[in-house]
Amino acid sequence: SSDLKAVLKTVIPKKLRLFEHVKKDLSSHQIDIQTVGSVIGGMRGNKAMFWDASSVDPNKGVTFHGLSIEECQDILPKSKMELNDPKSELLPESMLWFLLTGCIPSQEQIDDFSKTLAEHAQLPEYVNKVLDSLPKSLHPMTQLSIAISLLNNESVFAKAYERGIPKDEAWEYVFEDVINLISKLPAIVGKIYSNTYYNGKELGVINKDKDWSYNLSSLIGFTVDDSINHKNLSRSQSKDFVNLVRLYCALHGDHEGGNVSAHATHLVGSSLSDPYLSYSAGIQGLAGPLHGLAAQEVVRFILEMKDTLDGEVDNDAKIEEYLWKRLNSKRVIPGYGHGVLRKPDPRFTAIIKFGNNRPEEFAKDRNFQLVKKLSQIAPGVLAKHGKTKNPFPNVDSSSGILFYHYGLKETLFFTVIFGASRSLGPLSQLIWDRIYGLPIERPTSMDLKTLASL
Ligand code: NMX
Numbered sequence: 086s087s088d089l090k091a092v093l094k095t096v097i098p099k100k101l102r103l104f105e106h107v108k109k110d111l112s113s114h115q116i117d118i119q120t121v122g123s124v125i126g127g128m129r130g131n132k133a134m135f136w137d138a139s140s141v142d143p144n145k146g147v148t149f150h151g152l153s154i155e156e157c158q159d160i161l162p163k164s165k166m167e168l169n170d171p172k173s174e175l176l177p178e179s180m181l182w183f184l185l186t187g188c189i190p191s192q193e194q195i196d197d198f199s200k201t202l203a204e205h206a207q208l209p210e211y212v213n214k215v216l217d218s219l220p221k222s223l224h225p226m227t228q229l230s231i232a233i234s235l236l237n238n239e240s241v242f243a244k245a246y247e248r249g250i251p252k253d254e255a256w257e258y259v260f261e262d263v264i265n266l267i268s269k270l271p272a273i274v275g276k277i278y279s280n281t282y283y284n285g286k287e288l289g290v291i292n293k294d295k296d297w298s299y300n301l302s303s304l305i306g307f308t309v310d311d312s313i314n315h316k317n318l319s320r321s322q323s324k325d326f327v328n329l330v331r332l333y334c335a336l337h338g339d340h341e342g343g344n345v346s347a348h349a350t351h352l353v354g355s356s357l358s359d360p361y362l363s364y365s366a367g368i369q370g371l372a373g374p375l376h377g378l379a380a381q382e383v384v385r386f387i388l389e390m391k392d393t394l395d396g397e398v399d400n401d402a403k404i405e406e407y408l409w410k411r412l413n414s415k416r417v418i419p420g421y422g423h424g425v426l427r428k429p430d431p432r433f434t435a436i437i438k439f440g441n442n443r444p445e446e447f448a449k450d451r452n453f454q455l456v457k458k459l460s461q462i463a464p465g466v467l468a469k470h471g472k473t474k475n476p477f478p479n480v481d482s483s484s485g486i487l488f489y490h491y492g493l494k495e496t497l498f499f500t501v502i503f504g505a506s507r508s509l510g511p512l513s514q515l516i517w518d519r520i521y522g523l524p525i526e527r528p529t530s531m532d533l534k535t536l537a538s539l
């Protein structure tokens with residue numbers, strides 16, 4: 086991480102100059118017209134947040150510092166062990182580096198960075214103990230937020246603040262906390278999985294020569310060489326699984342600032358809560374079914390629908406009927422719709438492509454076929470239903486069912502992997518929030534009487 090920090094230090098002066106110009110010369114420039122609809126409608130469409138690393142275009146979807154998903158897949162470094170494998174995916178640590186600095190890291194920088202992350206992966210004993218003491222019935226997302234909150238005990242930023250530090254040094258401590266937190270996520274994820282579903286049995290180990298996603302996969306039992314109790318996948322399936330985790334985590338890393346998990350992290354961080362407490366708040370937001378929990382809801386929905394269709398996953402009429410029944414009972418179709426997007430989510434498309442590129446695995450997978458079929462049928466039904474502004478699939482529509490294929494079948498666990506990945510963007514932004522010295526976030530609220538009298 087010392088190299089990452091050095092690179093970050095080289096980009097700070099230019100950014101700070103630009104920020105100072107914006108603050109000094111453009112602060113009174115009007116961007117949006119504020120409407121009552123936005124005040125009572127979840128601030129939808131309001132350009133009200135500052136976020137640098139990624140943006141979301143309603144029609145084109147996410148770009149990371151202006152680069153599309155495909156461009157990132159082409160340019161960002163992969164695992165050093167799989168350089169010549171065309172199916173190897175970009176690493177989340179490459180995405181983190183890029184999100185934070187705006188610079189494309191070299192292979193050597195990423196090899197070192199993966200090692201640094203693995204070297205800091207071990208959890209303090211008290212975190213393990215608390216996780217061991219939680220009831221197995223506690224939702225894995227609650228366990229995740231508890232573990233991340235607990236790490237506040239390690240915060241060098243909180244300790245430095247207590248001691249008293251100049252404002253412009255705060256980011257350096259936040260940086261350290263952020264890298265420490267991200268390093269430990271694979272171990273937290275592994276511990277939660279093993280405690281909840283395997284009676285605390287050790288499933289894998291951290292290998293210091295392997296990347297962050299490989300270690301996460303190992304700790305939940307999906308690597309052939311490093312998992313202690315692995316899932317009997319073939320070597321090629323295990324490789325696929327690790328690459329799915331890499332792709333999934335890199336793509337879920339950031340989705341501009343307005344989504345609930347990013348926004349919550351930023352909001353809590355603005356009070357100078359340390360990165361652990363701030364990201365734990367983000368995780369609590371991600372645990373809602375309209376946000377990250379949709380990842381679990383989709384898999385449950387697909388499995389239930391397949392059961393109800395009694396194998397007839399090619400029967401369009403039956404699928405339509407199933408969707409109408411759900412809509413008429415006033416329930417949402419999980420994995421469809423979006424607060425910003427108005428076209429199919431390119432992250433959905435990238436994950437479907439991952440499956441399509443592996444016909445030996447997915448051509449006969451009925452669940453995967455149903456997900457694809459649904460993406461052709463549901464938009465028409467939702468458009469006819471006439472409520473949602475976006476009838477197309479979002480990212481959660483596809484991802485879980487691919488994990489399921491490789492044997493990760495514990496549906497309540499899917500959002501935990503989303504939670505590990507979402508750390509990349511919001512925590513990068515948190516470092517920049519402190520570099521810029523952004524103030525506490527404090528909008529003004531309005532009561533009904535005032536609104537009604539406008
Ligand atoms: N199925 C049924 N109705 C829907 C859906 C859907 N998939 N999406 C939106 N609507 C309804 C929505 O409930 C609202 O109804 P009402 O007027 O009765 O309150 C109406 O359409 C208008 O909503 P929109 O303005 O289109 O959507 P909004 O920006 O408020 O919400 C979501 C966005 C993503 C919360 C919404 O589309 C949804 O609930 N989708 C299903 C859950 C889901 O897939 N969430 C995952 C999002 C991605 N992620 O990872 O966070």
Ligand code: MLT
Binds near residue numbers: 339340343344424425
């Ligand atoms: C996300 O990735 O956070 C979701 O697509 C939701 C959003 O952007 O609002």
